[in-house]
Amino acid sequence: MSAVALRLCGWNATRCALPDKKSSLKGNYESGHNVTPSGWGKRFAVGFRVPQSPIGSSKIFAGPTMDPRITYVASFIRNNYHRRLTLTEMADTVNLSRWRLCHLFKESMGTSPERYLTKVRLEKARQLLETEFLTVKEVMNRVGMSDASYFARSFKSAYGVTPGKIQRRI
Secondary structure, three states, X not given: OOHHHHHHOXXXXXXXXXXXXXXXXXXXXXXXXXXXHHHHHHHHHHHOOOOOOOOOOOOOOXXXXXXXXXXXXXXXXXXXXOXXXXXXXXXXXXXXXXXXXXXXXXXXXXXXXXXXXXXXXXXXXXXXXXXXXXXXXXXXXXOOOOOHHHHHHHHHHHHXXXXXXXXXXX
């Protein structure tokens, strides 16, 4: 695989330099590790790096190898955020166990399905507060949240201001 293809896939090409086709498999020029069959384990353990995970990033990670089931669940959440969604219901839509869904979702998206649902709800709530003339309670109910104190705490944690202050700015 070429260095460009490795870079596009998220691999650090300078650490993953492979020997040329013309050269013998006696060693890697950069690291000096033995690439003979007896040295494969050592070469792979030292030379190759796994791409960094997107944990903590605000953007959604949608790499070329993202599982289509996770893409479907994320879309399902975005389309049904106003409903009372359970993890079991999300897992059943793609025929996975709850545990496996959580594992795959966190691996692909960098967050749990529940936190992703809350993020989608808060984004929609902010949009409604900025564009519609609704009370905070009406917005909270429209986005599917039932606990006012949890809604206010989550909103302030995400955006730095309370929902009421966003509403009064307009």
